[in-house]
Amino acid sequence: MADTSVKHAHETHEHDSDNTGSWEGGTEPFKASYGKLMMWYFLLSDAFTFAGFLIAYGALRFSMPTWPEPDWVFATAPFLKGHWPLIFVTFMTFVLIFSSVTMVRAVQEGHRENKNGVVFWMVMTVLGGAVFLGCQAYEWTTLIAHEDMTIRQNPFGRHSYDGVYVMADGKEASYPDGSPISFKKGDNYTMHHVTRDANNELKAEGLLYKNKEHDIVELPSTKIKYTSGPDAGRTIEAPFGPKAFGALFFFITGFHGFHVFSGVLFLAIIAINAASGLYVSRRNGYEMIEKIGLYWHFVDLVWVFVFLVFYLL
Amino acid sequence: MSHQSYEEQKRFVVRGLILLGIITLVEVFVALLAKGHLGMEKWEGAMHYLYMLAMVSASLYKAYFIVFFFMHMAHEVRGLAMSVLMPTLLLVWAIIAFFQEGSSWGASREKIKEKNEQVVTPAAPKTGHLLVPSTTYKG
Numbered sequence: 001m002a003d004t005s006v007k008h009a010h011e012t013h014e015h016d017s018d019n020t021g022s023w024e025g026g027t028e029p030f031k032a033s034y035g036k037l038m039m040w041y042f043l044l045s046d047a048f049t050f051a052g053f054l055i056a057y058g059a060l061r062f063s064m065p066t067w068p069e070p071d072w073v074f075a076t077a078p079f080l081k082g083h084w085p086l087i088f089v090t091f092m093t094f095v096l097i098f099s100s101v102t103m104v105r106a107v108q109e110g111h112r113e114n115k116n117g118v119v120f121w122m123v124m125t126v127l128g129g130a131v132f133l134g135c136q137a138y139e140w141t142t143l144i145a146h147e148d149m150t151i152r153q154n155p156f157g158r159h160s161y162d163g164v165y166v167m168a169d170g171k172e173a174s175y176p177d178g179s180p181i182s183f184k185k186g187d188n189y190t191m192h193h194v195t196r197d198a199n200n201e202l203k204a205e206g207l208l209y210k211n212k213e214h215d216i217v218e219l220p221s222t223k224i225k226y227t228s229g230p231d232a233g234r235t236i237e238a239p240f241g242p243k244a245f246g247a248l249f250f251f252i253t254g255f256h257g258f259h260v261f262s263g264v265l266f267l268a269i270i271a272i273n274a275a276s277g278l279y280v281s282r283r284n285g286y287e288m289i290e291k292i293g294l295y296w297h298f299v300d301l302v303w304v305f306v307f308l309v310f311y312l313l
Numbered sequence: 314m315s316h317q318s319y320e321e322q323k324r325f326v327v328r329g330l331i332l333l334g335i336i337t338l339v340e341v342f343v344a345l346l347a348k349g350h351l352g353m354e355k356w357e358g359a360m361h362y363l364y365m366l367a368m369v370s371a372s373l374y375k376a377y378f379i380v381f382f383f384m385h386m387a388h389e390v391r392g393l394a395m396s397v398l399m400p401t402l403l404l405v406w407a408i409i410a411f412f413q414e415g416s417s418w419g420a421s422r423e424k425i426k427e428k429n430e431q432v433v434t435p436a437a438p439k440t441g442h443l444l445v446p447s448t449t450y451k452g
Contacts, residue, residue: 044397044401051401056411063418063419071348085348090341297380301376301379304375304376313365313368
């Protein structure tokens with residue numbers, strides 16, 4: 001029963017659109033259907049949007065005297081205590097690569113008109129996307145709630161000159177053996193327990209830094225003294241990092257995450273449609289899977305560059 | 314992809330997964346090495362530029378692989394591939410121009426600060442002008 005009705009619908013469709021001439025849409029430009037071609041051009045325009053964001057990141061980064069180092073900023077991972085630079089984001093990258101691969105499998109099964117195969121691999125892809133979003137939620141939560149980074153403040157800094165840390169009472173901080181706790185130009189530090197005072201000025205209670213045993217420890221003061229540069233010899237408050245870093249990070253990874261989120265929604269809808277047998281009746285090798293596949297691979301492609309500029313360089 | 318058998322297609326997917334996975338692992342390994350987490354000194358100067366070049370090249374290769382094989386650009390007709398890929402060349406100029414612009418903002422930072430802090434005493438106004446009574450600017 002179902003088979004005959006499907007066949008009937010297909011024949012009617014053929015009859016209604018006996019379109020072989022160029023004016024009836026019979027000639028496909030570039031041998032690709034309208035939907036696929038337009039998906040490519042949408043992705044091209046989206047690539048320009050992302051490129052605009054990433055180039056803005058580059059321009060702002062080049063305009064700053066210092067910029068936080070990714071392996072210092074992105075160093076937390078769930079279930080792991082301590083400093084694990086770039087490990088969690090590598091996992092996230094793998095999740096996206098996996099979901100891209102399951103997407104390729106779904107498209108292949110579509111070409112074979114294998115409904116169950118398509119649905120299985122689509123569900124796998126949806127799961128991959130959802131896991132990625134979960135990871136991003138963890139990453140954002142850690143940065144915002146535990147490390148006090150927002151779009152308006154960035155606690156991650158790097159020293160502009162060589163110098164030493166200074167205690168709250170103005171004495172130079174020293175190790176138990178009496179040697180001064182010093183830092184070099186380019187060394188990383190984090191403003192710890194950030195708050196805003198009555199005038200809405202940023203304040204921190206302490207500084208996180210790497211000691212000579214390469215452990216990350218907290219100094220109960222935010223004072224430093226440079227031993228070189230124009231401020232040499234003067235005790236100053238350690239400056240916060242460039243706040244553009246926080247804004248750029250949340251906007252760009254947020255925009256990418258929004259793409260992942262919409263991708264997951266569309267993948268789920270199309271998986272349900274595929275399961276319902278909608279695309280069987282179209283007899284075009286599950287072209288809808290191919291189109292959403294293009295979008296999904298693009299999301300992975302963008303992540304390659306987000307990963308490059310935020311986490312590797 | 315229709316010219317490949319189903320088995321070949323499946324093997325291709327596994328190869329793609331391994332390739333992208335290995336490139337990513339190597340990238341992260343080199344990043345940790347270059348930033349001094351694996352017992353080496355931090356890479357500075359020329360080594361740092363070499364590192365950045367390697368990272369950008371690896372990412373461009375991953376992008377090429379995704380577009381040409383996962384998105385099947387290699388199997389589309391030439392006109393489609395060109396109409397999508399050629400416009401991205403505009404980005405080459407965007408990158409050069411905006412990075413130059415950014416460096417220039419960075420270089421003028423001190424000058425802008427200096428100008429902002431500069432105190433300018435305005436020139437004494439003219440008095441006794443024909444149309445402006447001499448008391449206008451006083452008090």
